[in-house]
Amino acid sequence: MSQTLSASTLLAVPLAPLAGALLAGIFGTTFGGNWIGRRLSHTLTILGVLVAFILSAMTLKSVAVDGARFNETLYTWMVVGGLKMEVGFLIDSLTAMMMVVVTFVSLMVHIYTIGYMEEDEGYNRFFAYISLFTFSMLMLVMSNNLLQLFFGWEAVGLVSYLLIGFWFNKPTAIFANMKAFLVNRVGDFGFILGIGLIAAYTGTLNYSEIFAKSGELGGLPFPGTDWMLITVICICLFIGAMGKSAQFPLHVWLPDSMEGPTPISALIHAATMVTAGIFMVSRMSPLFELSDTALNLILIVGSITALFMGFLGIIQNDIKRVVAYSTLSQLGYMTVALGASAYSVAVFHLMTHAFFKALLFLGAGSVIMGMHHNQDIRWMGGVRKYMPITWITSLLGSLALIGTPLFSGFYSKDSIIEAVHFSHLPAAHFAHFAVLAGVFVTAFYSFRMYFLVFHGKERFDQNPDAHHDDHHGHGHDDHHSHDPHESPWVVTVPLVLLAIPSVVVGFLFIQPMLFGDFFKDVIFVDAAKHPAMAKLAEIFHGPVGMALHGLQTAPFWLAAAGVALSYYMYMVNPALPAAIKRMCMPIYTLFENKYYLDWINENILARGARALGTGLWKGGDQAIIDGALVNGSWKLVRGVAGVVRWVQTGFIFHYALVMILGVFALMTWFVWGDVFMQLIKK
Numbered sequence: 219m220s221q222t223l224s225a226s227t228l229l230a231v232p233l234a235p236l237a238g239a240l241l242a243g244i245f246g247t248t249f250g251g252n253w254i255g256r257r258l259s260h261t262l263t264i265l266g267v268l269v270a271f272i273l274s275a276m277t278l279k280s281v282a283v284d285g286a287r288f289n290e291t292l293y294t295w296m297v298v299g300g301l302k303m304e305v306g307f308l309i310d311s312l313t314a315m316m317m318v319v320v321t322f323v324s325l326m327v328h329i330y331t332i333g334y335m336e337e338d339e340g341y342n343r344f345f346a347y348i349s350l351f352t353f354s355m356l357m358l359v360m361s362n363n364l365l366q367l368f369f370g371w372e373a374v375g376l377v378s379y380l381l382i383g384f385w386f387n388k389p390t391a392i393f394a395n396m397k398a399f400l401v402n403r404v405g406d407f408g409f410i411l412g413i414g415l416i417a418a419y420t421g422t423l424n425y426s427e428i429f430a431k432s433g434e435l436g437g438l439p440f441p442g443t444d445w446m447l448i449t450v451i452c453i454c455l456f457i458g459a460m461g462k463s464a465q466f467p468l469h470v471w472l473p474d475s476m477e478g479p480t481p482i483s484a485l486i487h488a489a490t491m492v493t494a495g496i497f498m499v500s501r502m503s504p505l506f507e508l509s510d511t512a513l514n515l516i517l518i519v520g521s522i523t524a525l526f527m528g529f530l531g532i533i534q535n536d537i538k539r540v541v542a543y544s545t546l547s548q549l550g551y552m553t554v555a556l557g558a559s560a561y562s563v564a565v566f567h568l569m570t571h572a573f574f575k576a577l578l579f580l581g582a583g584s585v586i587m588g589m590h591h592n593q594d595i596r597w598m599g600g601v602r603k604y605m606p607i608t609w610i611t612s613l614l615g616s617l618a619l620i621g622t623p624l625f626s627g628f629y630s631k632d633s634i635i636e637a638v639h640f641s642h643l644p645a646a647h648f649a650h651f652a653v654l655a656g657v658f659v660t661a662f663y664s665f666r667m668y669f670l671v672f673h674g675k676e677r678f679d680q681n682p683d684a685h686h687d688d689h690h691g692h693g694h695d696d697h698h699s700h701d702p703h704e705s706p707w708v709v710t711v712p713l714v715l716l717a718i719p720s721v722v723v724g725f726l727f728i729q730p731m732l733f734g735d736f737f738k739d740v741i742f743v744d745a746a747k748h749p750a751m752a753k754l755a756e757i758f759h760g761p762v763g764m765a766l767h768g769l770q771t772a773p774f775w776l777a778a779a780g781v782a783l784s785y786y787m788y789m790v791n792p793a794l795p796a797a798i799k800r801m802c803m804p805i806y807t808l809f810e811n812k813y814y815l816d817w818i819n820e821n822i823l824a825r826g827a828r829a830l831g832t833g834l835w836k837g838g839d840q841a842i843i844d845g846a847l848v849n850g851s852w853k854l855v856r857g858v859a860g861v862v863r864w865v866q867t868g869f870i871f872h873y874a875l876v877m878i879l880g881v882f883a884l885m886t887w888f889v890w891g892d893v894f895m896q897l898i899k900k
Contacts, residue, residue, distance in 0.1 A: 223280060223288040228307050231270045231277070231317065232356040235324075235349045238266030243346030259342040263349040264328045270356065271321035278314040282736065289362055289426060300421060308362030308425060310740045312565065315731075316359040316497060319569055320490050323576045324352040326712035327485040330580050333708040334481055334587065344384060348485055351377040355490050359497060364413045364423040367498065371409070371462065374491045375402050381486060382478040391477040398471035405461015405468050412454030419447065429504045429742075436508040452505055452512035456519075459495025463549050466523045470815055472546060473530075476538040480583030483538060484576040492545065493568045496552045500561040504742045507559065510643060513748075517557030517638075517645035521652035524550025526813070528659035532666070533809045536593050537582045540667045544619065545575060547656060551634050554649050559748035560637035561741045566724075566731050567630035574618035574627055574720035577713060581612035584709050585671060588702040589678060595667055600676035604702040609672050611713040616668050618720045620661040620777045623765040626724030631657075632764070633732060633754060635773055640753040657773045661780025669788045678702065725761045733758055 246252065246259035254262075280286040291306035307313075327348060335341050354377055358370025375398075383395030417423055419438065420431045438447040459465070464472040472492065476483055486492070499506060499516070506512055524547050531543035548571050555564035586593055588605050602609040618627040635657075638650045678701075704710065730736040733755050745752045758764060768774050787794045799806050811817065 223277065223286045223309055225288070225290060225292060225307070227273060228277070228288060228309060228360070229292065231273045231321075232353050232360065234266040234269040234273075235263070235356070236266075236353040238263035239346045239349035239353060242342050242349065246342030246346065254342075256341050260328070260332055260345050263345040264325070266349060267321060267325045267328050267352055270352065271318070271325050274314070274317035274321045277309060278318050281309065281311050281314040282730075291362070295365075301417060301423065303365050304363055304424070305366055306362040306424075307360045309360065311736050311738075312497075312500065312740045313359055315565070315569060317356060319572045320352065320355050320359065323490060323572055323716075324348065324355075324485060326576065326580070326716055327481045330484075330583070330709055330712040331481045333706045334583055335479060338479075340384060344381075344479065344481075347377055347381050347384070348482065351381070351482075351486060351491070355494070358494055362425055364416065364425075364428075368410065368413060371458070371494065371498075372406070374486070374494065375399070375406070375462070378475070378482075378486050378491055381482040382475045384478050384482070388477065390474075394471075394474040394477040398475050401468055401471040402461045405458050407457075408454045409458020409461075412451050412458065415447070415451045415454065425501070432504045432508060435505070446509065446511075448505060449509040449511045452502075452509045453515060455502060455505075456499065456512060456516055459499050459553075460519065461495075462498075463492050463495030463553065464523075464546055465495070465519050465549065465553055466526065467815055469523060469527060469546055470812070470819060473539055473542045473812075476536070476542050480538065480579060480586060483542070484579035484583075490572070492549055493552070493572065496549070496556065496564055496568050499556045500565050500741060503559075503561045506556070507742055507744045507748065510747070513557050513559065514643050514645040515557075516553055517641075517643060517649045520550045520553030520555075520557055521645070521649040522550070523547070524554060524656045525652040525659065528656050528663065530809055530812060531663040532659065533806060534663075535596050537585060537595050537598075537667060537671065538579070538593060540595070540663060541575070541578050541582055544578070544660065544664065547660060548575065548619075551631060551653060551656070554638055554653055555634045557643070557649065558634075558637045558641040558646065558750045559743050560634065560750050560754070561743065562732050562737045562751065563630065563633045563637050563754075565737075565741075566728065567627075567634060569727075569731075570618070570626035570630045570720075570724050573716055573723060574615045574625075577611060577615040577716040577720050578619065580709070580713055580716065581608055581615060584608040584705040584713065585612075585702075587705050587709065590702075592678065595670040597677050597680060598671045599674045599678070600672075601678075601702050602672040605704045607704060607710045607713060611710075611717040612672070613668065614717045615720055616664045618724075619664050620781070621657060621773060622777070623768040623774065624721075624725060626720055626722070628768060629724035629728045629761065629764065632768055632771070632773055633728070636754055636757070637750040640750040642747075642749065654772060654776065658776040658780045661777040662784050665781045665784040666788055669785060674789055674792075725765075728761055728764070 241254070241262045242259040243249070246254045246256075277286075286309075288307055288309035291302075291304045293305040295303040295305065297303070328345070331344065331348065335344050338344065351374060354370050354373035356370075358367060358374060361367040361370060379395045379399045382398055383391050385391045413423070416428055416435075419435060420428050422428060422431075432448075435451065436446070436448045439445070440447045440450045457468075460468045475486075506516075527543055527546035527550060531540050531547065534540045534543060548567070552564045552567050552571070555561070555567065584605065585598070585601060585608060588601065588608065589598060592598070614625075618625040621628045621631040635650070635653050638646055638653055641649075727736075732751075743751055759767075808814070
C-alpha cells in the first residue's frame with residue numbers, strides 16, 4: 219500500500235474554500251468595508267474551490283490507483299475523562315469519492331452563480347456563503363470521528379439556513395429557512411442521542427475504535443428494555459439522517475427551501491447536503507449490519523419517501539418544486555438501498571444523482587433566467603428553439619433521472635431495484651413495489667415538466683402573473699413580453715460539464731464501485747444475513763450487458779410508459795389532465811395539501827408544543843417556582859416573623875410574666891406528672 223497522502227495537502231482541501239469564503243464575506247461586504255469588488259470576490263471563492271477540486275481529484279487517484287489511505291488525528295481539542303475530542307481526517311475510497319463530487323458540483327455552481335446572481339445586491343455575500351458551505355461539507359465527509367462529523371453536520375445546516383433565507387426581506391424565504399432549521403433540529407436531536415450512546419458504551423468517538431467494538435455493542439441490551447442497544451443506536455443515528463436527507467416525515471423543509479436562489483438548490487438540496495445522511499449511514503455500515511430492526515425501519519421510511527413524494531411532483535407547476543420533489547423521491551431510493559444493505563449502491567446512486575440533479579436544477583435556473591424570471595411551467599412551452607443548450611442538457615438530465623439504459627441513472631437506479639428484490643428483510647416486499655411504481659411516477663412528472671417547458675405551444679405571452687420572480691424583486695416587467703433567450707456562457711458551460719458525467723459516469727464506474735474492490739474495507743456487509751450485493755454480483759455481466767438486459771425489464775417499460783403517457787396528456791390531448799383533476803378532486807386536494815403534513819405540524823404538533831410550553835410556564839414557572847418556592851418562601855418567613863414580632867414586644871414585665879408562667883408550668887409538670895401517669899396506668 220502506497221502512503222502518498224500528506225496531512226498538509228489534505229488540510230488545504232477544506233481550508234481553500236474557507237479562505238475564499240472569509241475574504242469575500244469580510245472584505246467584500248459592508249461588514250469589512252467593501253474593500254474588494256464583485257470580480258475579485260467571485261475570483262477568490264472560485265479559485266479556492268478549484269484548488270479543493272484539483273487536490274480532491276489527486277487524492278481520489280492516489281486512493282483508487284495507488285491504494286493510499288490516511289487516518290490520523292490532526293488536533294486534540296480536549297480530553298474529558300478519557301474521551302478524546304479531536305479533529306482528524308479519514309481518507310479512503312468513500313471519502314475521496316465524496317470529496318470529488320462535492321468540490322466538482324460546487325465549482326460548477328460557483329461559475330454558474332456569476333451569471334445567475336449578476337443583478338443581485340448580495341452578490342459577494344452569496345459567494346461567501348456557498349464557499350463556506352463547501353468547507354463545511356468537506357469537513358463532514360473527511361472526518362475520522364463523530365465529533366467532527368457532527369460539527370460539519372451542524373455547519374452545513376447553519377449555512378443552509380443562511381442560504382435559504384438569503385433574501386431576508388422576503389417573508390416566504392424567512393418562513394422557509396426557519397422551517398428547515400427547526401425540522402433539522404428534530405433529526406439532530408436523535409442524531410446526538412445516538413452519538414451519546416456510542417460515546418457512553420465505547421468510550422470513544424473515533425470511527426476505527428467504534429467499529430472495533432461493534433461486536434460488543436451488538437450483544438448488549440438497552441437498559442430497562444428488551445431492545446438491543448445497537449438497535450437503539452442505529453435508529454437514533456437514522457433519525458438524524460431522516461432530517462438531513464429529508465426522509466418522511468421530516469421531509470417537509472426541502473420543497474419550501476426552493477425559496478432560496480436556484481444555485482443553492484443545486485448545491486445543497488440536490489447534490490451534497492441532503493446526501494449527508496446517506497453518507498453517514500454508509501460510513502456506519504458496521505453498526506447498521508448488526509440490527510435488522512433498524513434496517514427494516516430504513517426500508518419502510520425510504521419506500522414511503524420514494525413513492526409518495528413522487529406523487530406530489532405530478533401536480534407541481536413551479537419548475538423548481540418539480541425538481542425538488544424529484545430529489546425527495548431519489549433520496550428515498552438511496553435510503554431503500556441502505557435498508558437492503560446495498561450501501562455501495564446507495565453511494566453509487568448518490569454520486570450519479572449529484573451530477574444529473576445538479577444539472578436539472580441549474581437547467582431550471584437557466585430556463586427561469588431565459589423566461590425573465592417566470593417559474594410556472596404552465597406559461598412556458600416551445601422554449602427549445604430559443605434555448606438549445608439548456609434544452610439538450612435538460613433532456614440528458616431527465617433521461618438520466620428516469621433510468622434510461624446507458625445513462626448514469628440507469629445503472630444506479632436499476633441496481634437499487636434489484637438489490638431490494640434480493641433482500642430477505644420483511645419490509646423488502648413493500649419496498650420493491652414502491653421503487654418499481656416510483657419508476658413510472660418519476661418518468662411521468664419529469665417528462666411532464668420537460669414537454670410543458672420545451673415543447674408544444676408557446677404560452678409565455680399568456681402569463682397572468684408577471685411576478686414569478688426568483689430574484690426577489692429583481693425581475694424585469696418590461697421583459698415579460700419578450701421572447702426567451704439562451705443564458706450566458708457562465709451558465710451554459712456548467713450545464714455542459716455536468717451533462718457529461720450525467721451520461722457516462724454510471725457506465726464507467728459501476729464495475730469498480732459495486733463489484734470491484736473500490737469500497738473494500740470501507741463498507742461492511744454481512745453477506746450471510748443480507749445477500750443482496752452477492753446476488754447482484756452473480757447476475758452482473760458488464761455495463762453493456764446490463765444495459766441490453768435493461769431493455770427487457772419492468773423498470774424500462776414502466777419508464778417508457780410514464781414518458782408516453784405524459785406526452786399524450788400534455789402534448790396530444792391537453793384537456794385530459796383537467797378532466798382527470800375534476801374526477802379525482804379529493805386525491806388532487808390531498809396532493810395539493812402535501813398529505814396535510816404541514817397542517818399537522820402547524821396545528822397539532824406546534825400548537826401542542828406551545829400549549830405544553832404555556833402550561834409549564836404558567837403551572838411550573840409561575841405557580842410552582844415563582845409562586846410556591848420563591849414567593850412562598852418569603853411569605854412564610856414574613857408570616858413567622860409577624861408572629862414572632864407579637865411575642866417579642868420589648869417590655870420587661872411581659873418577659874417576666876412569660877418566665878413566671880414557664881416556671882409554673884414546669885413545677886406543675888414535675889409535681890403532678892407522676893400522679894397523672896399513675897392514674898392513667900390504673
